[in-house]
Amino acid sequence: MLKFKIVFIFLLPLFVISQNKKWPAEKLKQDLTLFKEIREKTNSGLYKYRTKQQIDSIYSWAFSQIKEPKELIDFYKIILHITDFEGSLHNDTTLPDDFEKTYSSGNVFFPYPVKLIQNRLLLNFENPEIPLGSQIYSINGIETSKILSSLFKYYTTDGYNITGKSIGIGSSFAKYFQMEYGSQKSFLVEYSLPNQTQKLTKTISPVSNEIRKENFKNRFSLPIDSLQYNRAKNKYSFKIISKNTVLLSVHTFVIGRNAKDKQHIAYKKYLDSCFQYLSKHSEIQNLIVDVRNNGGGTDPNDIVTFSYLTQKAYRENASAYVNFQKIPFPNYFVYEETNIKKQREERKDFEDELKEEFPKFENGKYFQDEKFNPLLQPDQNRFKGQIYMLISPRIASAGSLFASLVAGNTNAIVIGEETMGGYYEHNGHTPIEYELPNTKIKTQFSIVNLEQDVPKKTNQIFGRGIIPDHEILQTFEDFMKNRDTQLEYTLKQIEHK
Known part of the structure; x- marks a missing residue:
């Protein structure tokens, strides 16, 4: 994974667009044409879940919707249809901040969650x-x-x-x-x-x-789902449930920026102490791994965690590639820097990183060098008992990559609801962002096409998230009592076993 990350900080235009203003169709078509060209050149996952014919078809529909002038919000909805249709949770399309503030000002919202x-x-x-x-x-x-x-x-x-x-x-x-x-x-x-x-x-x-x-x-529902929407204060925990069962909760992989970060080092030491404890207490045969609130984060937190659960050597992914080594359409690229000279330096650094990690050109794609995806070994204190993994629709990005590895490569019994992150593959690691010149709509997506190192499973459908072995949904009665349906079900399964 690229160590270099782009942080998107930019200056907004110093004007407020009237929410009632209609944009000329020609201006909207210019932005839509550029939007399509950008994604064809840069988005390695464009045809992951959709054929070229399907992608061309949705753009034909989009162009047919802008024969007449349109308000910005209506054009924005057309763009959203396209980005949603592509099928990547890292797709993010946003209105200009000034417009959104004006459009959503005053008492206009449904009051209750x-x-x-x-x-x-x-x-x-x-x-x-x-x-x-x-x-x-x-x-x-x-x-x-x-x-x-x-x-x-x-x-x-x-x-x-x-x-x-x-x-x-x-x-x-x-x-x-x-x-x-x-x-x-x-x-x-x-x-x-x-x-x-x-x-x-x-x-x-x-x-x-x-x-x-x-x-x-x-x-x-705050007591049950609070971690789904907020960065956890306690990002991970280890709890002894009974004499033969423990619970490891990892609510996020936003634990430091890289392997040298103090937060990651502290997390690795914490995992070491937890699994040393388990290796010394052979009576503990059940490990519940709760990642239901894990929306992702940074390497190598996900891979390090997996090393304590697997019994065999593994890789982060089976393959990875990008579509380019030089940034296409640089005039519309959103840089961290605002100074032109520094933008050139930023661009060069980014492109140098791409050339180093993805040097091999084959069939129009630049593939990852193996040194960035080495064969890794299980930790010496890996857990050898029965794993139960709790999953939910919140799991995404590095969280779903981790959960896929556990579901596909260990003895884990998976309990809960289908994840939003894919089982077989996804686009991730490195986000980039562009701004359309007329409407100033911004579009962000991840450029690394990843095939995860997981086996085919009969219950895993291509294009879907991780499917649990036991689908357990919160019932209305449990909602009204703020009861943890999945954890209670898991504990009963262990007890009956």
Whole structure:
């Protein structure tokens, strides 16, 4: 993996675009044409899950949508359809900050957090208007199923995965709804009370972005899902559950920037002490590895953790490649530096890194040198008992790479819900960003196409996340009691065994 990382800090244009302004179709077509060319040149995962014919088809649709002038928000939604269709959780497309602030100012947001439980949209906030746990059927006459499908494009996942979109819905439902359907003067909510089927209606008032955020911080499910949306203060922990079972929780791999970082060194020492303890206590035969909140991070945290769970030599990935060694369309590239001279130096450093790590050109691709993907050995204190791994839709990037290695190359029994990160492969490691010249919409994606070092499994479908051996979903009753459904199920399995 490249040690060099691009940090995107840039100056925004000193103007505010009216949310009612319509852009000339010709300007929008220019941006869309450049957007397509950039992704064809730079995005090594463009045809990972879609054929060239399918990609060409969605662009034909996109161009057909801009025959007339359009507002910026409507053009943005077209771009979102494309980036979501590609199928990479590292795709991120954003509006100019000034526009978004203006577009979303005032009391325009749905006031209460929601959560998807067993495909039902539930109110996730104690309030005096609509009781906690009520099921929402429609908002302002729009059925929930239609709302959800229209919001999926705002939160990208790997391949054809849908479960991971629940993370975006849970954290940003009000924001997505406002962007999709515009500012609302009020919300007519059709709902039913908990454990009832009779439909009721209630009109509630919108709130500001500040109140929306505050309500989300105080959502009812905070004790269970708090780590899904916030960087964990305690990034990892080791807990003795019983005389024969322990729980290792790794909530993130954002533990230092590289192998020499003090945070990573401390993490490695912590793992050493944990697994030395296990090797000395042979009566402990069950290890629960909880990575349900792990949205990724940096190397080598994921690979080091795996070294304590595997019994055989392994690699981080089976293969990796990029599409270029020299940055295409440099005039639209978003640099960390603002000084022209320093931008040239930054670009040269980045391209030198690419040439070193991906030197071999074959069939239009630059493949990774093996020294960046060496054969690694299990740790001497590796665990030799039964592993149980808890997974969820939150798992992504380095988190899903780790979970894939565990699911494919150990005796782990996998429990929970499908991950948003792919089992077989993904695009990751090195993000880059471009800014479209007319609309100033920014698009970010990762350029390294990775095939993970995992075997084919009958329950693993290409284009999907890691499929659990035991699919265990939180029930409505467990939601209302803030009960950890997956962990309780796992402990019962161990007890019965």
